[in-house]
Amino acid sequence: MLSFIGRRASHSVISVMGLLALVFFLTRLTGDPSSLFLPLDSTAEARAAFAKLHGFDQPVYWQFLQYLRDLLSLDFGESVRQNRSAMAVALEAFPQTLKLAVVAMVLSTALALVVGSLAASRPGSLFDRVVTLVSLSGASAPDFWVAIVGILIFAVSFELLPTSGTGSYLHWILPIFVLMLRPFGLLVQVVRGAMLGALASPYIKTARAKGLRRQQIIFGHALRNSLLPVITVAGDLTSGLINGAVIVETVFGWPGIGKLMIDAIIQRDFAVVQSTILVTATAIFILNICIDLLYAVLDPRIRY
Amino acid sequence: MTAIISETSVSASHGNARVVFNCLKRDKLAFAAAIFLVILAIATLAGPPLIGDMAAKLGLRQRNLPPFSFNHGWLFFLGADTLGRPILARLIVGAQNTLGIALAAVVCSMLIGGVLGLIAGYSERWYSQVIQRVADIIMSFPSLLLALIVLYTLGPSISNLIIVLALTRTPIYLRTTRAEVLELRERMFVSAAKSMGAKPLRIVVRHIAPMVLPTLLTIAAIDFATVILAESSLSFLGLGIQPPEFTWGAMVANGRGYLANAWWISFWPGLAILLTTLSLNLLSSWARTMADPQQRWRLQSLRKASR
Amino acid sequence: MSQSAIPILSVDDLTVDFLSDGAPVRAVDCVSFEVNRGETLVILGESGSGKSVSTSAVMDLIDQPPGDIVRGRISFEGAPIGSLQGEARRSINGRRIAMIFQDPLAYLNPVYTVGRQICEVFECHGIAKGRPARQRAVDMLRRVGIPDPETRIDHYPHQFSGGQRQRVMIAIAIALKPDLLIADEPTTALDVSVQAQILDLLRDLQSETGMALILITHDLEVAASMADKVIVMNRGKIVEAGVAREVFTKPQHAYTKKLIAALPHGDAAENTNRRSTNPSGETVLRVENLTKEYALSSGLFGKKKKTFLAVRDVNFEVRKGETLGIVGESGSGKSSVARMLLRLNDPTSGKAIFNGEDVFAMDEHRLLAYRRKVQMVFQDPYGSMNPRMNVRAIISEPWSIHADILPKAKWKDRVVELLELVDLKPEHADRYPHQFSGGQKQRIAIARALASEPELVICDEAVSALDVSIQAQVIDLLADLRTRLGLSYIFITHDLPIVRHFADRILVMKQGEIVEEGPTSAIFGSPSHGYTRSLLDATPVPKWLET
Amino acid sequence: QEASKEIKIVLPEQPANLEPCGTIITNVGQILSQNVTEALTVIDAKTGLPQPKLATEWARIDDMTWRIKLRPSVKFQDGTDMDAKAVAFSIKRMTGGALTCNNMAKFGDRTLEATPVDDLTLDIKSDRPEPILPTLLSVVMVVSPNTPADKPVNDPVGTGPFKLTSFDTQTVTMDRFDGYWGEKPEIEKATYVWRSESSIRAAMVETGEADLTPSIAIQDATNPETDFSYLNSETTAMRVDMSKPPLNDLRIRKALNLAIDWEGLKALFGPDVKRASQMVVPGINGHDDSLQPWESDPAKATKLVAEAKAAGVPVDTEIVLIGRNGIYPNGGEAMEAMAAMWQTAGLNVKLTMLDVADWIRYLQKPYPEERGATLLQMMHDNNKGDSAFTIPIFYRSTGQYSTVSDTAFDAEIDAALAASGEERTKDFKAIFTKARTDVVSDIPMFHMIGYTRVGKRLDWKPDITTNSEIPLANIHMKD
Numbered sequence A: 001m002l003s004f005i006g007r008r009a010s011h012s013v014i015s016v017m018g019l020l021a022l023v024f025f026l027t028r029l030t031g032d033p034s035s036l037f038l039p040l041d042s043t044a045e046a047r048a049a050f051a052k053l054h055g056f057d058q059p060v061y062w063q064f065l066q067y068l069r070d071l072l073s074l075d076f077g078e079s080v081r082q083n084r085s086a087m088a089v090a091l092e093a094f095p096q097t098l099k100l101a102v103v104a105m106v107l108s109t110a111l112a113l114v115v116g117s118l119a120a121s122r123p124g125s126l127f128d129r130v131v132t133l134v135s136l137s138g139a140s141a142p143d144f145w146v147a148i149v150g151i152l153i154f155a156v157s158f159e160l161l162p163t164s165g166t167g168s169y170l171h172w173i174l175p176i177f178v179l180m181l182r183p184f185g186l187l188v189q190v191v192r193g194a195m196l197g198a199l200a201s202p203y204i205k206t207a208r209a210k211g212l213r214r215q216q217i218i219f220g221h222a223l224r225n226s227l228l229p230v231i232t233v234a235g236d237l238t239s240g241l242i243n244g245a246v247i248v249e250t251v252f253g254w255p256g257i258g259k260l261m262i263d264a265i266i267q268r269d270f271a272v273v274q275s276t277i278l279v280t281a282t283a284i285f286i287l288n289i290c291i292d293l294l295y296a297v298l299d300p301r302i303r304y
Numbered sequence B: 001m002t003a004i005i006s007e008t009s010v011s012a013s014h015g016n017a018r019v020v021f022n023c024l025k026r027d028k029l030a031f032a033a034a035i036f037l038v039i040l041a042i043a044t045l046a047g048p049p050l051i052g053d054m055a056a057k058l059g060l061r062q063r064n065l066p067p068f069s070f071n072h073g074w075l076f077f078l079g080a081d082t083l084g085r086p087i088l089a090r091l092i093v094g095a096q097n098t099l100g101i102a103l104a105a106v107v108c109s110m111l112i113g114g115v116l117g118l119i120a121g122y123s124e125r126w127y128s129q130v131i132q133r134v135a136d137i138i139m140s141f142p143s144l145l146l147a148l149i150v151l152y153t154l155g156p157s158i159s160n161l162i163i164v165l166a167l168t169r170t171p172i173y174l175r176t177t178r179a180e181v182l183e184l185r186e187r188m189f190v191s192a193a194k195s196m197g198a199k200p201l202r203i204v205v206r207h208i209a210p211m212v213l214p215t216l217l218t219i220a221a222i223d224f225a226t227v228i229l230a231e232s233s234l235s236f237l238g239l240g241i242q243p244p245e246f247t248w249g250a251m252v253a254n255g256r257g258y259l260a261n262a263w264w265i266s267f268w269p270g271l272a273i274l275l276t277t278l279s280l281n282l283l284s285s286w287a288r289t290m291a292d293p294q295q296r297w298r299l300q301s302l303r304k305a306s307r
Numbered sequence C: 001m002s003q004s005a006i007p008i009l010s011v012d013d014l015t016v017d018f019l020s021d022g023a024p025v026r027a028v029d030c031v032s033f034e035v036n037r038g039e040t041l042v043i044l045g046e047s048g049s050g051k052s053v054s055t056s057a058v059m060d061l062i063d064q065p066p067g068d069i070v071r072g073r074i075s076f077e078g079a080p081i082g083s084l085q086g087e088a089r090r091s092i093n094g095r096r097i098a099m100i101f102q103d104p105l106a107y108l109n110p111v112y113t114v115g116r117q118i119c120e121v122f123e124c125h126g127i128a129k130g131r132p133a134r135q136r137a138v139d140m141l142r143r144v145g146i147p148d149p150e151t152r153i154d155h156y157p158h159q160f161s162g163g164q165r166q167r168v169m170i171a172i173a174i175a176l177k178p179d180l181l182i183a184d185e186p187t188t189a190l191d192v193s194v195q196a197q198i199l200d201l202l203r204d205l206q207s208e209t210g211m212a213l214i215l216i217t218h219d220l221e222v223a224a225s226m227a228d229k230v231i232v233m234n235r236g237k238i239v240e241a242g243v244a245r246e247v248f249t250k251p252q253h254a255y256t257k258k259l260i261a262a263l264p265h266g267d268a269a270e271n272t273n274r275r276s277t278n279p280s281g282e283t284v285l286r287v288e289n290l291t292k293e294y295a296l297s298s299g300l301f302g303k304k305k306k307t308f309l310a311v312r313d314v315n316f317e318v319r320k321g322e323t324l325g326i327v328g329e330s331g332s333g334k335s336s337v338a339r340m341l342l343r344l345n346d347p348t349s350g351k352a353i354f355n356g357e358d359v360f361a362m363d364e365h366r367l368l369a370y371r372r373k374v375q376m377v378f379q380d381p382y383g384s385m386n387p388r389m390n391v392r393a394i395i396s397e398p399w400s401i402h403a404d405i406l407p408k409a410k411w412k413d414r415v416v417e418l419l420e421l422v423d424l425k426p427e428h429a430d431r432y433p434h435q436f437s438g439g440q441k442q443r444i445a446i447a448r449a450l451a452s453e454p455e456l457v458i459c460d461e462a463v464s465a466l467d468v469s470i471q472a473q474v475i476d477l478l479a480d481l482r483t484r485l486g487l488s489y490i491f492i493t494h495d496l497p498i499v500r501h502f503a504d505r506i507l508v509m510k511q512g513e514i515v516e517e518g519p520t521s522a523i524f525g526s527p528s529h530g531y532t533r534s535l536l537d538a539t540p541v542p543k544w545l546e547t
Numbered sequence D: 001q002e003a004s005k006e007i008k009i010v011l012p013e014q015p016a017n018l019e020p021c022g023t024i025i026t027n028v029g030q031i032l033s034q035n036v037t038e039a040l041t042v043i044d045a046k047t048g049l050p051q052p053k054l055a056t057e058w059a060r061i062d063d064m065t066w067r068i069k070l071r072p073s074v075k076f077q078d079g080t081d082m083d084a085k086a087v088a089f090s091i092k093r094m095t096g097g098a099l100t101c102n103n104m105a106k107f108g109d110r111t112l113e114a115t116p117v118d119d120l121t122l123d124i125k126s127d128r129p130e131p132i133l134p135t136l137l138s139v140v141m142v143v144s145p146n147t148p149a150d151k152p153v154n155d156p157v158g159t160g161p162f163k164l165t166s167f168d169t170q171t172v173t174m175d176r177f178d179g180y181w182g183e184k185p186e187i188e189k190a191t192y193v194w195r196s197e198s199s200i201r202a203a204m205v206e207t208g209e210a211d212l213t214p215s216i217a218i219q220d221a222t223n224p225e226t227d228f229s230y231l232n233s234e235t236t237a238m239r240v241d242m243s244k245p246p247l248n249d250l251r252i253r254k255a256l257n258l259a260i261d262w263e264g265l266k267a268l269f270g271p272d273v274k275r276a277s278q279m280v281v282p283g284i285n286g287h288d289d290s291l292q293p294w295e296s297d298p299a300k301a302t303k304l305v306a307e308a309k310a311a312g313v314p315v316d317t318e319i320v321l322i323g324r325n326g327i328y329p330n331g332g333e334a335m336e337a338m339a340a341m342w343q344t345a346g347l348n349v350k351l352t353m354l355d356v357a358d359w360i361r362y363l364q365k366p367y368p369e370e371r372g373a374t375l376l377q378m379m380h381d382n383n384k385g386d387s388a389f390t391i392p393i394f395y396r397s398t399g400q401y402s403t404v405s406d407t408a409f410d411a412e413i414d415a416a417l418a419a420s421g422e423e424r425t426k427d428f429k430a431i432f433t434k435a436r437t438d439v440v441s442d443i444p445m446f447h448m449i450g451y452t453r454v455g456k457r458l459d460w461k462p463d464i465t466t467n468s469e470i471p472l473a474n475i476h477m478k479d
């Protein structure tokens, strides 16, 4: 098993390096940062000076070599906008997003497991139909739409919640709710589908013959056998959130990595783009390794 | 002899369509969904020639016209958008691009992701690893950056848009497929097929893929909405569809600033997206039941014996 | 056990249908029976005659719909339990009535260790928890004869042999010493000595707790040795019922008569055998020094890599047109050998030469050709069929894999033909595996194996779930094919009468090794190894002859 | 009451940094200008003329040199004295080139050299005659000499009435600076936060979570009690690429102006926007009040196009209308609308909306070689009081955004730039008139309006400078 982790980790390191190289070269295809960083009316000389200062005048491969050299000494470059280490910027924002992502995913996965399982245990029932309609509506509603309407209703009209920002636990409610909609909707459907199959399996009859409670049968036996696609999809959604809960971060003024990354991309703050991707990619790769391990934990028949 | 066979098989296939239709009718929600989709398809195909350029005609003096009034004609029944164009007309005309893009992106990503996932899950060769790591890379690659790069190198166009959307959605199918394959390939019936001499391709196509497909369809149906909305956020960057062309997603995005004052601008297209996704999901869940012999009875007539 | 005491279970006029688009399938038709405390009721009957369905109905395991209990009354200790739900049902299932299912692999949850699945019974009825529960589970495993239970308790179902799974199933069922045990073919996958052990265990329980037993079996010897009462079912109906001795010695109904007659009585088999008449000298398959070691890591972060030597240095050969019987202890590595021969598991070492070519060294292309010529009937027929394919697709699969066997136009007819050969009906072709009884599935598997016109068929407990009459029919079929086409069989079974009847040569395996090998008559006539002798001696004695 | 002296301001964007040399960036300027750091002069919003701030008086001692007198006994927030040396340091820091300095853009390629004469006097020498140096000095933020000269900072120390106390990813806070040289502000503490969604900002002020937010969208400015509109210094326009057919034809360019339904378009930007006839707003030196904007006359536009077509102008050539996403509120819709109107007029206009980075390639010289006839959406912000910040870049042939190449016009522009006083104003007006009627290299659209929502606690009104600064000292609490 350790060998599996080791192998996966080494592959992942190579992949992350590849990703960084890809990002490095591709971002430089997307235009000149000096024209974006400097005011529109600055002079050509000022631009040249800026490019020189930040090394953009060098050939790209040379810049890349420099970048690699700096990486070795754990220097991830400076943000040209923020005047500080790009990695510091990324690491400051990442926990904020991670908090959101983890809370939203844990809640929506847990909720989806329960709701989806119960819906599958009585397919076609009123509960099942309501769950399907509600979860799907949530999943297909535009998220900014829900976010803004949520604010208008709960913060402005009823003054129950703060509009945005961070601070008390009340600040978490709306962002988490908005973030949960899509994962919840998708996961409910995935859970429901997988559970329908599992509940028809013969071993469920054994469980019934043993005299297990309905809940134990549903959650203990059937659910456990349906988890593979669920954790895969949940993992993928988590990656999506780690990569930036952009809408929520933007609307709610949550200082996370998604907005940071988008801004950095739009403003061509290359060092920040690279650092944020390094951070999120590392997280995503680790997540994927964990999920692969989980497969083997969840299903003893799976072998690598 | 052969004549008899062919005759029976013809009537069988005719009968099959009937059976399927009957099964569809027994699931009320799925039936409603199917009707909605049929209407949508008709509107999408027949609507634009009928409506003509009403959808593009400016009416700056009736900006943000509220809905539910026939004073300006039935096309304005759902109100008017920020440039005073009838929302209803735009919904109908926009459907073509919207559904086209979403369908193409979802189908592409599902096919590519599914096929690669089958390979990655079933094969234990080096390329299985490569496929997975590439998927990891795509997952870690910010979709916006990808969009920008495509925009810069290839220029904005509908096909590039589809490429970007499909590419970013591929990993979820790939990973889901692979996860299920990992379990399925250990099942006895796969061993049995192997022992009969089935080639890997056949095992994957005949035995494994049909078991994975329902899950993929479930994801795809929801992804439909995701893709439409993602397309709308790309249009903020100029990679999305370019005006005067538009999609429901672009309409939703357009009304974004007006949620507090003119909710209808983004509500109707949002509702259209929602209903379409919902219908697709209901149908996919119906198809899932239909495809599973152990569940199919749910859609059958179940005539009981007299007692 | 007085006459006036109310029976512990009485089933009255039970009728069960399975519904679908077409006309309902009647699985059980007006079945009535009762069992008293301490008594054993044996249900005999044709495969597919509704034995499993009617007993499942007792435990409320029939999903309605698609199942439909048209009418019938089921009472437990006099109280109707047919419509019990929730808590009330829970307090009966598992605790008062327990069931041993027919197909142990499918009925065990693949993702939990067997230990957990046994402990669960204690836990959910509030008997024991944690360590004590585990300890009890270990005891149960030991009682059903699983070697090294302390280690095996943490293993998953797929790591057990067929017979071992069956014993795990039994352990689960008897864990709480129920008042009524429904045992659906509990010993089909067990060798005679283990079978004897299990039967003793059941008898002990009966005398200890007064447990009533409903035993479904095809093995008439077992039936005779256990039965107080017997009912015989055919096509969903009870065709004969009565006290064991009466039924066995003076069968009334034609079907019962046929059953009893089909029983290959000991030495009679020597004379009426279906052994090969023209064994040629040509060797089809030669196995040399075959060894298999399984890695035993329980869980992900398994401590040390332990291994288990399941097959040890096995050598044998199969000649053209002969039947090689493999008998042996449950868990002795028979299925492992079979799986290795089909390259489904990789051998640890050894060789298998098929028509002069080493199977384990074949490249992909050669392997395909090889697999066409060698077919296997799996021990778990249900698991070996794709649940989404109907029987037609399952049986015709070999033809679509190997395009040259049969032109597509003939598939339909050939499927019907094959189904009829194994005594199934043409209309079964459109059904799906889950809609069949255990024996019916097994027959489908046989039909599929024969479909590809192989040279060598490996049958792993291929007829164990069939009643004697159908068994005889299938064996006849196999023998006929062997004679006509020169097929060879490796016939793995626990059923000694059958091997005696059908096999030309016999291998006896124990703990991964071949302990004895020789022509059938020699093995049965003068067994040399102690284990073989114990096997032959273990033949059960009818209950009514016991003192 | 303590609490009531604290205010919270919500800005549209997070400031990437707080480098005082970047105060022309809106979100940096709105935080720092006049609060933490001050310049030598400030521009009067109404007249566009420089007023004393840290400098008390100034005089031109020769063509190239200005002599500045500084305000006495001013201290930086770190306790150091504000003197000639400190000012010289600040000027050097900004112009020295060791630092990428946004504000330098206002100086073009000029170089400045500051020499202290005594403690409170210094001479500033430029490499060419600079009639409006005092105006330019309003962008030179004076910072403490302890500021690193070669590195951008995020914790500026200036002479302003507020002292920066914290800056993180969520807030900027500043406290009143007790050693301030001027009048003591009423506000004691200010917190800045940022939300990009206009409706959220409006909601925050409405619910009292914040006290003030500059620039909300027009559709969110629904409450006349709290929402103030102000003419900001921005002018929107379309630039016509005069070098490419059919746009090189004057009739076509006029037709472009005439084809637009200006009244209808106005609806997109609110009733208060002012139709523009030139690229600077009223109040800027050189703005010509009497210059009339183009009327809307689609019929005439169609006629002009037809005429041009008859004269052999290739009017069917595709004209690419290049818009920029998010350039100003409803900018995209405006482009869609204008494209539709031009199509009606018989021109083959195709709309492309681009991201800033891509759009900039078309905005600035050198223009992409492969471009065809283009119309470019743009917005010009001149809040520095003088048309010198506008005319050369748009109309001189060397101008960065110019598509005009007319040597006679160049000469006129050069003369105007060298002039001063009345004559300068008159020359500028003449240039705008010519650009409007004879050259028509652009289509001025509107002088834009900003909307600000001010909480009920505050007594404050926005003005034309609000886009670049929000002086806390001017904000008072109601009662």
Ligand SMILES: Nc1ncnc2c1ncn2[C@@H]1O[C@H](COP(=O)(O)OP(=O)(O)OP(=O)(O)O)[C@@H](O)[C@H]1O
Pocket: C018, C025, C026, C027, C028, C045, C046, C047, C048, C049, C050, C051, C052, C053, C054, C102, C434, C435, C436, C437, C438, C439, C440, C465
């Ligand atoms: N789910 C189902 N749907 C339709 N028919 C079914 C279903 N389950 C069982 N049957 C049918 O009901 C009949 C009785 O099945 P049952 O399993 O009781 O047989 P059995 O007597 O146990 O046979 P065996 O000895 O082969 O196990 C069979 O003909 C079978 O085909």
Ligand SMILES: Nc1ncnc2c1ncn2[C@@H]1O[C@H](COP(=O)(O)OP(=O)(O)OP(=O)(O)O)[C@@H](O)[C@H]1O
Pocket: C158, C159, C160, C161, C162, C163, C164, C189, C294, C295, C296, C308, C310, C329, C330, C331, C332, C333, C334, C335, C336, C337, C379
């Ligand atoms: N995947 C596995 N991992 C570990 N041990 C295994 C595995 N498969 C089988 N075994 C063990 O190997 C031994 C031989 O198993 P095999 O299935 O070959 O027995 P068998 O002779 O077919 O027995 P039966 O008659 O009960 O089916 C058994 O003790 C079993 O527990």
Ligand SMILES: [Mg+2]
Pocket: C051, C052, C053, C102, C184, C437, C438, C439
């Ligand atoms: Mg049965």
Ligand SMILES: [Mg+2]
Pocket: C161, C162, C163, C334, C335, C336, C379, C460
């Ligand atoms: Mg076996």
